[in-house]
Amino acid sequence: LIPFETSRENLLETTRFFRDLEYAEAERTALERLIETAEQSRDEISFRLQLAENLRKAGEKESAARALADLIERFPKNYGVLTETENFFWEMGKPDDSVRVLQAARKVARGRYAYQIDRTLAQRFYALGNTREAARVLLALHAENPTDEDVFGELTDIFVRTDNQAALRKTFSETIAASKKSELEPRDFSRRAERLRKKMVSPF
Numbered sequence: 001l002i003p004f005e006t007s008r009e010n011l012l013e014t015t016r017f018f019r020d021l022e023y024a025e026a027e028r029t030a031l032e033r034l035i036e037t038a039e040q041s042r043d044e045i046s047f048r049l050q051l052a053e054n055l056r057k058a059g060e061k062e063s064a065a066r067a068l069a070d071l072i073e074r075f076p077k078n079y080g081v082l083t084e085t086e087n088f089f090w091e092m093g094k095p096d097d098s099v100r101v102l103q104a105a106r107k108v109a110r111g112r113y114a115y116q117i118d119r120t121l122a123q124r125f126y127a128l129g130n131t132r133e134a135a136r137v138l139l140a141l142h143a144e145n146p147t148d149e150d151v152f153g154e155l156t157d158i159f160v161r162t163d164n165q166a167a168l169r170k171t172f173s174e175t176i177a178a179s180k181k182s183e184l185e186p187r188d189f190s191r192r193a194e195r196l197r198k199k200m201v202s203p204f
Contacts, residue, residue: 027054028051028054028055031047031050031051031054032051034047035047035048035051041075041078044074045071045075045078045080045081048067048070048071048074049071049084049088051067052064052067052068052071052088053088055067056088056092061092061093061094064088064092065089065092065094065097068085068088068089068097071085072085072101072104076104076108077108079105079109079113082101082102082104082105082117083105083116083117083120085101086098086101086102086105086120089101090124095124095127095128098124099121099124099125099128102117102120102121102124103121105117106118106121115141118137118138118140118141119141119150119151119154121137122134122137122138122141122154123154125137126154126157126158131158131161131162134154134158135155135158135159135162135167138151138154138155138158139155139171142155142171142174142175146174146175146177146178146179147175147178147179147182149175149192149195149196152171152172152175152196155167155168155171156168156171159171172196172197175196176193176196179192179193
């Protein structure tokens with residue numbers, strides 16, 4: 001009866017019922033019907049993510065990956081979709097797919113969204129041991145805002161890991177110079193300079 005059911009409430013109840021009983025295939029059928037009959041984007045997104053999770057739990061990683069790819073194809077510019085699917089890929093042990101989603105998302109993201117995507121992308125590169133790409137992404141952010149202490153801290157980790165003291169000193173000097181030009185009160189500037197100096201000196 002599930003393929004012909006149109007009541008959202010009945011389908012949701014059916015999904016919960018089979019999930020509680022751990023009937024993965026029946027739950028999957030109900031979710032697929034919910035996706036087909038969803039009237040709002042947020043509902044469809046939620047059901048598609050649940051479908052991917054169902055497939056992952058069943059050990060069907062490739063099917064789960066296809067479900068996520070379908071979700072991205074349906075909502076290619078939805079920030080929530082992109083971040084959820086990226087993280088899903090990462091936790092599912094598919095780092096290359098995770099990075100590809102972030103790189104594609106960066107092309108359409110603007111403002112704060114673009115910043116957050118870049119930070120995540122740098123973190124993924126760093127976790128994968130690709131310090132060169134991580135540094136490239138972070139240095140671009142540093143160029144846009146040299147006073148960003150979070151970016152400076154992540155660059156410090158990279159330069160320490162690669163024993164690149166020259167790059168660290170250069171980045172530190174640029175951050176201090178930019179901070180001097182900002183509207184910080186003298187006391188606040190001194191505190192910031194001390195925080196940055198500790199980040200730079202203590203690892204070495």
